[in-house]
Amino acid sequence: VINRQDLDGFPKFIAEEAYDHTAPDMVGPKGARDTLAPMWASIPDVHYEIHTTVAEGDLVTLLATISGSHIGAPFYGMLPPSGKTFAVQAMQTLRLKDGKYEEHWGGISMLSLMNQLGFFEMMMAGAGSGGDGEQETSWEA
Amino acid sequence: MAREETKETFKQIFGEVFEKKNVDALDKYVADDFVDRSPPPGAPTDKEAFKAQLRTWLEAFPDLTPKLEAVMAEGEKVVGRFQFSGTHTGAFFGFPPTGKRFETLGMEAYRFEDGKIAERWMWRDEMAIIGQLGLMQMPG
Secondary structure, three states: OOOOOOOOOHHHHEEEEEEEOOOOOOOHHHHHHHHHHHHHHHOOOOEEEEEEEEEEOOEEEEEEEEEEEOOOOOEOOOEOOOOOEEEEEEEEEEEEEOOEEEEEEEEEOHHHHHHHOOHHHHHHHHHOOOHHHHOOOOOOO | OOHHHHHHHHHHHHHHHHHOOOHHHHHHOEEEEEEEOOOOOOOOOOHHHHHHHHHHHHHHOOOOEEEEEEEEEEOOEEEEEEEEEEEOOOOEOOEOOOOOEEEEEEEEEEEEEOOEEEEEEEEEOHHHHHHHOOOOOOOO
């Protein structure tokens, strides 16, 4: 679903009332679609590569890399497309039932993604106050 | 290691290193050819860099308190999920202390080899931390 950017594919794999512990407002397939559609519009070549899985009972954790390039719409409606590419880590745990996930924990390294796309440079340039904007910012800990 | 042994080792490391904040205790758990799969951008991936990264967090949040929620494992691979909280009293990635507190979700994953951590992945809800400390107005 992700690698084909298949916005209609979510109901096959996400339970209707699926709960996201990282993004509680993102409920079920509709929530996933509403959240991911604008991101995929910015990054039309988004690619999710799973390196390792850890499974126990009805839980599975994916250790993955998500990559792509900012060649589509403005990111978050704010950052104009730059053609910049990115690759960031993702760690996501799913609780599965009948082939669909009902709970999700974790996510991608969002700050690293925004850093690689130049989002913070834009924010800090926009702030224009000098001071805090001058440090070399390393976003991931 | 079998699943239960892997989980017990993880809990031991979590207690000693993360709860008791004894970063040097990692020395006996981490393999010499260890690779960190989620280092900060541009940072080295070795054992010393792993320890330096944990110290950076402790300097920014000296009262950092992790509470282990769940541990899952398959063979020698293990994932721990925890809530953690802290008060921002030291510099955090260049941001001066705000005195504010955050609480959010974090995850650590290890692959053991001969009983030692050979690979590590991590995830923290950094967006929640930035938001709760009021460091930046995030969109959406």
